[in-house]
Amino acid sequence: MNNVVKLNLDELKDFLRHIVKNNQHIQGEGKVPVAINIEGEAGLGKTSSLLQLAEELNMQIVKLSLSQIEELGDLVGFPVKEFEMVKDDGKKVWIQDSVMSMYIQAKYKPTGAKRMTHAAPEWIQGRGEGGFLILDDYTRADHRFMQACMEIIDRQEYISWRLPKNWHVVLTTNPDNGNYQVTSLDNAQKTRFITVETKFDIDVWARWAEKVNIDTRCINFLLLNPELVTDTLNPRSITTFFNSISCIESFEDSLGLIQMIGEGSVGNEFASMFTMFINNKLDKLLSPKDIFSKDMSYIVGALRTNIGRGDNYRADIASVMGTRIVNYALTHAENNPVTPDMIQRIITVSTDEEIFTKDIKYFIVRALLSGNKQKFQKIMTNPELVKMAAS
Numbered sequence: 001m002n003n004v005v006k007l008n009l010d011e012l013k014d015f016l017r018h019i020v021k022n023n024q025h026i027q028g029e030g031k032v033p034v035a036i037n038i039e040g041e042a043g044l045g046k047t048s049s050l051l052q053l054a055e056e057l058n059m060q061i062v063k064l065s066l067s068q069i070e071e072l073g074d075l076v077g078f079p080v081k082e083f084e085m086v087k088d089d090g091k092k093v094w095i096q097d098s099v100m101s102m103y104i105q106a107k108y109k110p111t112g113a114k115r116m117t118h119a120a121p122e123w124i125q126g127r128g129e130g131g132f133l134i135l136d137d138y139t140r141a142d143h144r145f146m147q148a149c150m151e152i153i154d155r156q157e158y159i160s161w162r163l164p165k166n167w168h169v170v171l172t173t174n175p176d177n178g179n180y181q182v183t184s185l186d187n188a189q190k191t192r193f194i195t196v197e198t199k200f201d202i203d204v205w206a207r208w209a210e211k212v213n214i215d216t217r218c219i220n221f222l223l224l225n226p227e228l229v230t231d232t233l234n235p236r237s238i239t240t241f242f243n244s245i246s247c248i249e250s251f252e253d254s255l256g257l258i259q260m261i262g263e264g265s266v267g268n269e270f271a272s273m274f275t276m277f278i279n280n281k282l283d284k285l286l287s288p289k290d291i292f293s294k295d296m297s298y299i300v301g302a303l304r305t306n307i308g309r310g311d312n313y314r315a316d317i318a319s320v321m322g323t324r325i326v327n328y329a330l331t332h333a334e335n336n337p338v339t340p341d342m343i344q345r346i347i348t349v350s351t352d353e354e355i356f357t358k359d360i361k362y363f364i365v366r367a368l369l370s371g372n373k374q375k376f377q378k379i380m381t382n383p384e385l386v387k388m389a390a391s
Contacts, residue, residue, distance in 0.1 A: 037171040
């Protein structure tokens, strides 16, 4: 039985927030925090989501790329010899030979007992409470490293050192489906952590793309063609392609160059679909920045033209435009005031009879209110939108 739950990146972050809270609770009861294995195809954003969450929770982060570490000591610390020392009052300590002379001056004497132990590795030295230890590419690591990691996963310690309080161990792995050079996990390993599987979600990607300023034409293309994201063509490769052409002002004038870059990064099928997108003038769709800045009469006319009417109505383009309006507005509102002009523009495009269908209008209103009700509450001054939101 394969006990795995599939989550998009937003759901993954919510899940990890719960694990952090629960780990803090059980650690207070003297129990070892639960470790998590995040499994997913390459390029889905597993590690970057963890980095974002750590920043949001104001927690430290240590990322160990296990497939790139060559010395076991770099992972678990190097072995050192310690000697037992005793004072006249019976107080005993274990020390390394490098500080023995200092203890002798302080009236300590060697008992003759000695032991081998491990010094704390450099990556954990000086770390305080609260953090994530990411064991990246866990199943790509040498078998020795995986064995050593099991001690850290199990008890959050290794022989003579331990993780500080409120640290959480997270593994990242690729699926054992024949597409990756990974080591299969046996039941003894799988039962030491909870595994969640990540999946691509176009809506989550589109919100992320809006925040990091992916070329607006490229966002539109992937929203129109989400099926192009596959097990072999991941979002990281696609984003790399998009970033490599973002400085091109006119896609139409650079079709040959775009096709060449596409074939070398995302493959012929994707590149050909993108070229067709350009030939169909879909790269010239209104950007959300235009919608919230240009003359409103021009915007209304352009939206009607982009989306079409009657038999020429493009429901797919209407859906993309509605999504872009919501994502752009919510992203803008995170760090900026929502002006009366912005509110009025939302009201205009959400009530115009010839732009969006009722379902898309409803989506725009509900998504803005659920995303940031405080800043977008004023759209409810419009009676038509009040009625729509209440339906």
